[in-house]
Amino acid sequence: MxxxxxxxxxxxxxxxxxxxxxxxxxxxxxxxxxxxxxxxxxxxxxxxxxxxxxxxxxxxxxxxxxxxxxxxxxxxxxxxxxxxxxxxxxxxxxxxxxxxxxxxxxxxxxxxxxxxxxxxxxxxxxxxxxxxxxxxxKPSSKNIWLSQRERELLKLICEGLTNAEIAAQIFLSPETIKSYRKNLLLKLGAKNTAVLVKMAIEQKLI
Structure with missing residues (x-):
C-alpha cells in the first residue's frame, strides 16, 4: 500500500x-x-x-x-x-x-x-x-474561562454587593444579574456565594 x-x-x-x-x-x-x-x-x-x-x-x-x-x-x-x-x-x-x-x-x-x-x-x-x-x-479549576463580564460580576460579588446594587452599577436588570450569578455558581461548581468568593480569591479569578 x-x-x-x-x-x-x-x-x-x-x-x-x-x-x-x-x-x-x-x-x-x-x-x-x-x-x-x-x-x-x-x-x-x-x-x-x-x-x-x-x-x-x-x-x-x-x-x-x-x-x-x-x-x-x-x-x-x-x-x-x-x-x-x-x-x-x-x-x-x-x-x-x-x-x-x-x-x-x-x-x-x-x-x-x-x-x-x-x-x-x-x-x-x-x-x-x-x-x-x-x-x-470536566470543569476543573485550572481550565475555567470567564468572560470579561463574568469577571466584572465576580469582582462585585466578592465586594459584597447585592444583585440590585450590581445591576445599578453595570446597567443591567436585577433579573439578568441573578441569572449571571447562577451561571457563575454552575461554572465554578460552587454551592453558594460564600464558596464562590473563596474560589475566586484562591484561584485568582479576579
Missing part, C-alpha cells in the same frame, strides 16, 4: 516501543519507519524518517517531550505529533496541545484507540483518547 501512514516512535521504554511497532506494522494502516529512545536520537533521525505521524512520549530522559514537540512541529510542520504518555494531568495535556501536538493518548489506551489516533491525526484531525477527552471536558 502506497498510502500507508509512516509512523515514528519516540519513547525510552523499549518494551513499549517494540509492542507499539508490532501493533502498527500488523495493522495494514501504518508502518513504523523509525524508533528513537531519546530526544537526541529523534532530532538526529527525523529528517531521514520523514514520518507522517510521530508518537512522542512526554517524559524523555534527555529533555521534556513538551519542549521537543514544539521544536519538531515548528521544524517539520507536515509531521503530526501524537503524544503518548502516562501523564493524564490537565496542564500536561494542555501544554502538549498548545505546543503543536495533534493528539493525546495515555499508555494504557486500547490498541484500537492507538490506531484510531494515528489515522485521525494523519488526516489532519485532533484526537484525544477517551480518558483524556473526559478529562478535558
Amino acid at each position: 502506497n498510502n500507508t501512514i509512516k509512523v515514528a516512535i519516540v519513547d525510552d521504554h523499549k518494551i513499549l516501543t517494540e509492542g507499539l511497532k508490532g501493533l502498527v506494522d500488523d495493522s495494514e494502516l501504518a508502518t513504523v519507519v523509525g524508533v528513537a529512545h531519546t530526544a537526541a536520537d529523534c532530532r538526529h533521525s527525523i529528517g531521514f524518517w520523514k514520518p507522517d505521524v510521530l508518537l512522542l512520549d512526554v517524559g524523555l530522559p534527555d529533555m521534556s517531550g513538551i519542549d521537543l514537540c514544539k521544536e519538531l512541529t515548528t521544524r517539520f510542520p507536515l509531521t503530526k505529533v501524537l503524544a503518548l504518555t502516562t501523564h493524564n494531568e490537565y496542564t500536561v495535556v494542555r501544554k502538549m496541545l498548545d505546543n503543536g501536538a495533534s493528539g493525546y493518548l495515555v499508555k494504557n489506551a486500547m490498541a484500537e484507540e492507538v490506531l484510531a489516533g494515528i489515522e485521525a491525526v494523519a488526516a489532519g484531525k485532533t484526537f484525544l483518547c477517551h480518558e483524556i477527552d473526559v478529562l478535558m471536558k
Whole structure:
C-alpha cells in the first residue's frame, strides 16, 4: 500500500516501543519507519524518517517531550505529533496541545484507540483518547474561562454587593444579574456565594 501512514516512535521504554511497532506494522494502516529512545536520537533521525505521524512520549530522559514537540512541529510542520504518555494531568495535556501536538493518548489506551489516533491525526484531525477527552471536558479549576463580564460580576460579588446594587452599577436588570450569578455558581461548581468568593480569591479569578 502506497498510502500507508509512516509512523515514528519516540519513547525510552523499549518494551513499549517494540509492542507499539508490532501493533502498527500488523495493522495494514501504518508502518513504523523509525524508533528513537531519546530526544537526541529523534532530532538526529527525523529528517531521514520523514514520518507522517510521530508518537512522542512526554517524559524523555534527555529533555521534556513538551519542549521537543514544539521544536519538531515548528521544524517539520507536515509531521503530526501524537503524544503518548502516562501523564493524564490537565496542564500536561494542555501544554502538549498548545505546543503543536495533534493528539493525546495515555499508555494504557486500547490498541484500537492507538490506531484510531494515528489515522485521525494523519488526516489532519485532533484526537484525544477517551480518558483524556473526559478529562478535558470536566470543569476543573485550572481550565475555567470567564468572560470579561463574568469577571466584572465576580469582582462585585466578592465586594459584597447585592444583585440590585450590581445591576445599578453595570446597567443591567436585577433579573439578568441573578441569572449571571447562577451561571457563575454552575461554572465554578460552587454551592453558594460564600464558596464562590473563596474560589475566586484562591484561584485568582479576579
